[in-house]
Amino acid sequence: MTRKSTRTLRPDVDLARPIATYADRLHRALGGTHHVVSPLGVWLVLALAGTAATRAETQARMADVLGLDPRDAAGATRALVDAAPAELRLAVGAWVADAARDGANPAAYDVWSRSLPRSAGTGPIPPQAELDAWADEHTGGMIPRFPAEVPPTTSVLLASAVMTRISWAEPFTAVPAAELGGAWAGTVARVLRSPEEHPVGAVDVDGERYAVHRAASSGDMTVLSVVAEREDAVPADVVAAAHTVALGGGTDVPLAELPLGDGPVWSVVEEDGFGGDSTDALLPAWATDTEVNLQQVPSGVDAAFAALADLLPTAPTDRTGAVQKCVARYSREGFEAAAVTALMRAAGGMSARGRVRHGTARFARPYAVVATVRTTAGPLPAFSGWITEPVEAD
Template identity: 30%
Template sequence: MQPTATSVRAVNRLTARWAGSLPGPRGTVVSATTLWPLLAFLQDAAGGPARDELGDATGLPAAEAAGAARGFLEALGAIRGTRAALGLWTRADLPLHGDWRARVPAGTAGTITGDATIDRRTLDGWVDERTEGLIRSMPVHIDKSTQLVLAAAQSVRTRWLRPFFETEVVPESGPWQGRLLLGLHRTTSLLDRVAVAETPDGPLTVLKILGRTGVDVHLLLGHADMTSAQVLRHGIGTLAGTGATPVHGDRLPLGEAGPGLRVSTVRSRTPRPVLEVLTVAFRVAANHDLLEEPALFGLSTASDTSRGHFPGISPDPLAVGSAGQGAVAVFDAKGFESATVTAISVMAGGMPPPPRYTVRHVEAVIDRPFGFLTVHRTSRLVLTAGWVTDPLPFPEDRDDDEDRGYDDDREYDDDREYDDDRGYDDDRGYDEAVGT
């Protein structure tokens, strides 16, 4: 089971809309996958202008919103390496319409007491458990006026098909110039893992790092003047096939072929081409107050507390009191992990033989601020999107003999790329996939 094409388009549209509004330059991470279903459940119950505004954010007719949100959450939780959960807490004395409650997935109900200390402990415990400790607190304000809290959590963990070696990186230019950073290095013969997309704001380099669970990370590097909003928006656009078709590594011109990319020919012991990747490890965390830009998420009218906007939830007048998201993403030599929680509260290497071949060599160096997308490979759903401005430093106490990403005694075939269902890339012939 995977998300429907309609849901993927709608969620990716909201992610692009959000990413396109990000202020820069600062590191951040966002996820519409935990926000979109909450907006859809609220849209289903909303009335008047609030219903229309939420529909603009979800991209769905109100009659379809709750069913689509429920199906999306079920499909999201079925993606290997991904956990998803929905939580709904209400005051015991808040009357709920049974038909709306029935459209919310079973097993999500809880109670809040009106005591902020008790309720905060309950909600924070749910967040900690659902994100496996990556996030510790519910990202909304809770007090005695809170009548209802609707939250969604997601965690993603994947191991790379081929780990990186850890190394030292000291950029020679750019914002990270002179800093000793924890670098990640590896090579492959699959040149289609990198591409350059021409966008209205300039060329964009897209580098795919494949995970073992069918969840991949796309690293995005634009030219130095491109903003985070431009890079992330165009990166999501390449998934939807908008704009010019990206040019992959095997067809890039010699020389400076794109941001961070240089293509040349080198002497080699084998006839295989080489894609050499050097990037940096990072950990990015962010908290977002969604009501700072309520129109972006269809919450302008819904957050007007002078009147009620959700007659489908309760006969009591209700309005959005707060809305927020907490998110974290970690990228290192062995894999990637991220977690997001969105909530809305409602108020009332030996010596080689001599080289024999001349082969194409593509070098990708990402050593200045860049974007990233976590992408479900088969559906192209963007699980998280982020911007890296503060990479991890190289540890001063690192032991030179320490593991640098994988066991040196193990022989890795850098052409053996697996998918989550068949054991090799579904979009490549088997012989090519295993390097025969």
């Protein structure tokens, strides 16, 4: 079920930086494990709960987690979900059991319900089969089952689904893994070489250098791969740097400033030739299937549960649960990813001749990825992760 609202949208609120800040919180909790998640998916669920807060203390907690006043977060969520970019499918649900709704303050409940996106699923808690169908439909079959078992005693269930499935505007070619080198060359037989249309370069972020590769769809989606020159870089710092670059930060480092020869990441040669300098990248294909218990990491769901408690009656036997299921695949032809996030409370869970250079960036060890979609306010991070397990390039 869906309901309509006349609440004014807030499309002027830029969500990119709050989402990137929230992503840093989540990735620092997940550390160096092989994973891709959707911080956007979790943030959307938290934003659904934000306007449930009626006490000043709870409102402040939600503002800290969201990086925005909860009312602004709700308005921006409505604008995004109800008019999502073409290559990003979004859906949210905010279901409340009849008994819990009947016990709420009517005026506060009306304010909260009117803050929800027009397209949100609302009404009583759907049965498990309907939730499975909801997840399947909104992830294009990538996640066919809802990531949580929802008991009949559930009083409130908030959920989001985020999905993209794109083909690269210019696909990679598959080459022998020996060209990549490193330990991963012994793990798979073939890896990916980027075409000349893919931007590849060195970027300085806060005094640290990274190699950055960008692969884009023919539409609005771009996936950045970012590897640190320092082999001992903290994974979460690399993911944070990737978000900085994704949002237009960092300083480009000219190829002429990179040392000739084989380095930690770059292999740079100089020879006689025509035209300008050029770059490409070698990186593995990869796939992930990640499930995160959001209550076992500092994800901010505790503030969301507190906000819901401001609005909806609780019982001593009530238990809570919060989880995200995310699957993603990066291949020669394209990228696809989907995530379903659930939060619930239940009783009893680039010509002249000259010297030219060519540099090849080798993503031969763990690196960060960030997938962004272009919006009127700029790039919006949708998925991000830390890649440690390559798969065979097709």
